[in-house]
Structure formats: structure tokens, C-alpha cells
Amino acid sequence: xxxxxxxxxxxPAVPMKPVSINSNLLGYIGIDTIIEQMRKKTMKTGFxxxxxxxxxxxLGKSTLVNTLFKSQVSRKASSWNREEKIPxxxxxxxxxxxxxxxxxxxxxxxxxxPGFGDQINNENCWEPIEKYINEQYxxxxxxxxxxxxxxxxxDTRVHCCLYFISPTGHSLRPLDLEFMKHLSKVVxxxxxxxxxxxxxxxxxxxxxxxxxxxxxxxxxxxxxxxxFDEDLEDxxxxxxxxxxxxxxxxxxxxxxxxxxxxxxxxxxxxxxxIEVENLNHCEFALLRDFVIRTxxxxxxxxxxxxxxxxxxxxxxNDNGGLPPVSVDTEESHDSNP
Numbered sequence: 330x331x332x333x334x335x336x337x338x339x340x341p342a343v344p345m346k347p348v349s350i351n352s353n354l355l356g357y358i359g360i361d362t363i364i365e366q367m368r369k370k371t372m373k374t375g376f377x378x379x380x381x382x383x384x385x386x387x388l389g390k391s392t393l394v395n396t397l398f399k400s401q402v403s404r405k406a407s408s409w410n411r412e413e414k415i416p417x418x419x420x421x422x423x424x425x426x427x428x429x430x431x432x433x434x435x436x437x438x439x440x441x442x443p444g445f446g447d448q449i450n451n452e453n454c455w456e457p458i459e460k461y462i463n464e465q466y467x468x469x470x471x472x473x474x475x476x477x478x479x480x481x482x483x484d485t486r487v488h489c490c491l492y493f494i495s496p497t498g499h500s501l502r503p504l505d506l507e508f509m510k511h512l513s514k515v516v517x518x519x520x521x522x523x524x525x526x527x528x529x530x531x532x533x534x535x536x537x538x539x540x541x542x543x544x545x546x547x548x549x550x551x552x553x554x555x556x557f558d559e560d561l562e563d564x565x566x567x568x569x570x571x572x573x574x575x576x577x578x579x580x581x582x583x584x585x586x587x588x589x590x591x592x593x594x595x596x597x598x599x600x601x602x603i604e605v606e607n608l609n610h611c612e613f614a615l616l617r618d619f620v621i622r623t624x625x626x627x628x629x630x631x632x633x634x635x636x637x638x639x640x641x642x643x644x645x646n647d648n649g650g651l652p653p654v655s656v657d658t659e660e661s662h663d664s665n666p
Contacts, residue, residue: 375427375434377484378625379465381516382439383458383508384493385446388523393491393581394439396594396605397617401583402426402439419444419457423485440487446504455508462487462515466640471653486637488628489552489620490516493523494540494576498532501543509549515636517552517628519620520544525578525611526596526603533578540576551575553624557631570619577616580605 382390395401402424422441427434442458465486472482490512494505509518520540525533544551553571558564582596582605594605605613620628644653 372432372434374481375436376629377436377438378629379438379440379485379488380620381442381458381462381487381490382493383442383445383490384523385495386443388493388495389581390441390491390493390523392583393493393521393523393579393613395583396581396613397620398428398437400426400428402428402437419454421457421461438485451504454504455511458508459512459515462512463640466637467644467653469637470641470644474653486632487516488632490518492518492520494520496522496524496527496536496578498528498536500539506543506547506549509544509551510547513550515640517631517636519552519616520576521616522576522578524580526580526598528578537576537578541572552628552631554631557635574612574615574619577612577619579613579616580611581613 380394382394384390420443422443423438424441425436425438428437429435440461445454445458448454469482469484469486472478492505492509492512494501509520512518522533522536522540528536551571553567555564555567555571558567580596580603582594582603584594584596585592586595586597586602587593588595588602588604593602593607595602596605604610606617608614
């Protein structure tokens with residue numbers, strides 16, 4: 330009886346190497362216009378940016394976000410008074426706005442977390458925040474796997490989380506470490522030292538170093554994470570931010586004062602005006618440039634390519650490779666008695 334000879338398996342197709350063409354083209358093609366095309370399209374459609382603020386009451390979270398975007402995008406700091414009850418549990422409040430500048434529209438959503446860190450027992454108070462972040466990933470995933478999905482999926486995913494550290498000058502609280510340890514795996518955390526004008530320059534410098542050391546010892550990765558640096562230029566720029574700027578020591582204010590003939594945002598004290606955008610006074614300008622002017626798109630990309638993909642892979646794996654139930658199906662189930 331003759332032995333069965335297995336059929337030879339076809340060799341996988343090897344993609345052809347791109348043929349390099351002499352850069353001296355015979356004439357103008359117009360490849361360089363792609364950037365302008367992308368710019369026009371973005372200006373038409375606009376884009377989403379979702380920022381979360383976390384920290385104890387009284388650290389100036391709302392004021393700082395209002396200062397960042399030079400408009401009342403968060404709850405007014407003045408609306409809070411001592412008679413207002415502190416929430417018994419962590420609440421999640423999202424406020425959406427459309428901001429336009431230079432013809433570019435941005436749908437900005439500020440997610441506030443009143444009640445965080447304000448209880449006698451703050452054990453696991455980070456859980457509602459992690460739940461909210463994952464719920465936004467789930468919403469996006471369910472929209473993505475729909476057969477008839479939307480041309481543009483609404484993006485409610487949290488792109489950035491500003492974590493406000495109390496300016497104690499000593500060390501991070503166990504709650505700070507616990508929060509950042511858990512949440513740094515699911516969202517881009519940017520630590521900031523609030524109300525930095527309560528410390529001297531020496532105290533501020535020492536506190537920043539101490540915070541960086543504590544985060545390193547506890548294995549907490551904040552944004553920009555080292556492993557996501559794409560090239561040497563990114564690494565050089567981000568290393569400087571990680572080693573010198575982080576955590577940003579900031580002062581927020583939405584009030585203007587006259588200083589040397591100019592209107593400036595600042596805080597009035599008995600010894601003078603603390604100018605919010607003056608680097609000699611605080612690092613607000615560095616934080617603003619970092620979040621908005623240099624790293625906003627990267628914050629969105631890391632959210633999509635790293636945090637969301639990690640969530641997506643886990644969900645599909647837990648579901649045996651099958652997509653989760655679509656939003657429409659789930660809603661019809663929920664509507665049944």
C-alpha cells in the first residue's frame with residue numbers, strides 16, 4: 330500500500346519591496362497637497378477631545394480647566410460654597426462644549442468627578458471612575474462592530490486625565506498612589522500639583538522630585554509613557570518633560586488684572602499678582618502647551634491605539650472572539666419589562 334504523500338503547502342506570498350524612484354521627478358505631481366487636504370477636511374468635521382479632572386474638592390480643578398481653554402467649560406469655581414453637600418459617593422459629571430478657534434472646531438467634553446477623595450473612608454473610590462472610562466470604550470466598541478455602523482462614531486472615550494495632587498510638600502497620599510496605579514493602565518494620566526503658589530520655589534522643586542521618585546518606585550507610568558516614544562526625537566522631547574516638567578506645578582485663575590499696562594490672568598495676593606501664564610510664577614503655560622499645542626493629537630492616538638485596543642482585545646478574547654451585543658440589541662433588551 331503506497332504511502333500518502335502530503336501535498337506541498339503553498340508558500341506565503343511575499344510582498345514586493347517598494348521600488349525607489351529617483352526623487353528628481355519629471356514634473357510636479359501634487360503629493361505635497363495631501364496635508365492641506367487633511368487640514369481642510371478636519372476643519373470641516375472638527376474633532377473631539379475629552380478631558381477628565383480628578384482630585385479632592387478645593388484644589389481648583391474647574392478653575393484650571395476654564396483657564397486652559399479660556400472659557401467657562403467647567404463648573405464655575407465660585408458656584409461651590411461650604412454649605413453645598415459633598416457627594417457621598419464619587420459622581421461623574423460630563424459637560425460638553427464646542428470651541429472654535431481659527432476656523433477649527435473642537436467638541437470639548439470636561440468630565441468632573443465630585444466626591445473623589447472627600448470621604449472619611451476613600452477605599453476603592455477610584456472604581457466608579459475606572460468603570461466610567463471602560464464604559465466609554467464599550468460604547469465605542471459596540472458602535473464599531475455594528476454591521477451598519479455610523480460613518481463617524483461618536484467618541485466619548487477619555488483622552489486625558491488630569492490628576493490633581495494636593496500641595497502638601499511632603500509626599501503622595503496612599504489614595505494618590507492607589508488611583509494612579511489602577512487608572513494608568515486604562516487612561517493617559519497627567520499629574521499636576523494644584524495651587525502651587527502655596528509653596529516656595531525650593532519647596533516646589535523638592536516636592537516635584539519627591540513625587541517623580543514615588544511614582545517610579547511604585548511602578549506608575551504617567552503620560553507620555555516611555556514605551557510609546559516612536560523615535561529618537563520623541564524620546565528626547567518626552568524625556569525632558571518626564572524628568573523636568575512632571576508633575577506640572579500650576580496655578581489657575583479666570584480673573585484678569587492689570588500688570589505693567591497689560592491684562593493678565595492671575596491671582597491677587599497681599600504681596601502682588603501671581604501671573605498664571607508667567608513661567609517665573611508657575612508652570613501653567615507648560616501644561617497648556619503640552620496638552621493642547623504639542624501632544625493633543627498624540628493623547629488621542631495613544632487612547633485609540635493602546636488603551637482602547639487593550640480593552641477591545643480583552644473583550645473579544647473574553648467573548649470567545651465574538652463581538653459584543655450591539656447597542657440596538659442591548660437597548661431593546663433593556664426596554665423589555
